[in-house]
Amino acid sequence: MSKDSILKNPKNLKRRKLINSVMISLCVLAGLVTIIPLIYIFFYTTQSGISSLNVDFFTQLPKPVGEEGGGMANAIVGSLILISIGGLIGIPVGVLSGIYISEYSKSFLSSIVKFTTDILSGVPSIIIGIFAYGVIVIPMQRFSALAGGFALGILMIPTVTKITEEMLKLVPMSLREASLALGVSRWKTTLKIVLTTASSGIITGILLAIARAAGETAPLLFTAFGNSFWQTKIDQPMAALPLQIFTYAISPYEDWHRQAWAGAFVLIFLVFVVNLLVRFVTRNKFSGNL
């Protein structure tokens, strides 16, 4: 058969067009399946949460059962502190191990690190909470924000490591060579060329890790524990939004349920805003390369 006959054969063409449109429909469908739950969650939380939101929610402490009103100010601040501690641990450790795996991939140790990170990312978060309980809560003989932050930090490590590794691997070898050929040392090349080139991807990964950690409840149960009062000392039990939402949602009180919705809304909104904000700030005028 010559080339022309393939082009001109209408039967073949029709069949191909059909297959093409079926495949496209499947892709669109899959896309919708991904988007719909997100939109649903977003709208449902907004709808149920926004009506219970007021200034008090951000400024007041929780009220005892039976009293109307109150807020989650302590939990909001607590979450921010816990995430900061988690980030201080998880981001540097994750980024550095990602660099190690990607840039020094030929060493035996780095393959162990890679393997361990993969395993760690599959460990259920409650187990990580128990681990933090064992290494921090028991020796300190007290629940604390430190233990909660530590658990969140451990939880962030595999995500940050993985994304750093992947992003660094996307940086073409030719850029490393270009830098080395200028007489730039290996570590400066990694830091100033490779890491910088991959930075927007890595930042996105860090955001994902933070967003995930911000919503974690299980690892905080035996670590930060929760607190109905103001607490900003990191060696003390501390309230956190997901914990508070959890406690309120399983309570039998209508008023607490409404507050739980408000909390859920604030949590989602915060994650959303942080995402947008960092994207905006790190928007690189030289982007489009990765």
Add this chain to the structure above:
Amino acid sequence: MKDNNSMDNDNDNIELEIDPEIQEESELNSKAAVLTNDLSVYFNKRAGIENINLKIRKNRVTSIIGPSGCGKSTFLRSLNLMHDMTPSARVFGEIFINGENISDYNSVDIRKKVGMVFQKPNPFPTMSIYDNVIAGLKLNGSKKRSDYDEVVEKNLIHSGLWNEVKDRLKTPAMSLSGGQQQRLCIARTIAVDPEIILMDEPTSALDPISAAKIEELIFNFKNDYTIVIVTHNMQQAARVSDMTAFFYLGKLVEFSKTRRMFTNPREKLSEEYITGKFG
């Protein structure tokens, strides 16, 4: 320096007599910019190049030709220790730069002396044109901030890019055309003030006009630098270089004056390659 400039390959049956012209010139110019002594590179157990003895003279353009896979890049990359980055590569033999054995020096210091321009233009994508030129100086911390403007202007003029970019120095380097990017890479390379510039097929990814511009640069660079250029383009080798080395299957077959190589090569193999009988 050791007087080690005989060109004979002692390990195989390809006998190289000493070209009288080479000898004459080498006396005029006794200091070799690069001298390799039984240089071999192995990847795992396979040889990329074997027992290369080559003397590259100062302020000359030396081209390296040969069929694909014959070890041209491997040779070039051994001169600025790029094989350090390839875990499977093992380098044997000696390399002298300006008469000094490079194994006595830190690879970083060698690379400052021996710059490299790559086949595909590879400006740093996150940097502006300006920052690309000073990248080496900045990262090495070897010049004051106040000198940067001058360095940028001087090197962009030198690489023939200044007039095209002087009004948009702060725009992304990736906004340039391929040929302009390559000249930017050359500016970046010469900004760290190397003595030797290695070029691995620097024009093969470019259109003929951009390629011609680069060739012109190479020609003008002769007074200031020693250039070693790998090329698949025979005409290019004939146009730009003073000396030509022909590699085949990891061995140096012939090293002659370019004029001689392309008119009356000493080896039959060179002749066959140049006349297009294989490769």
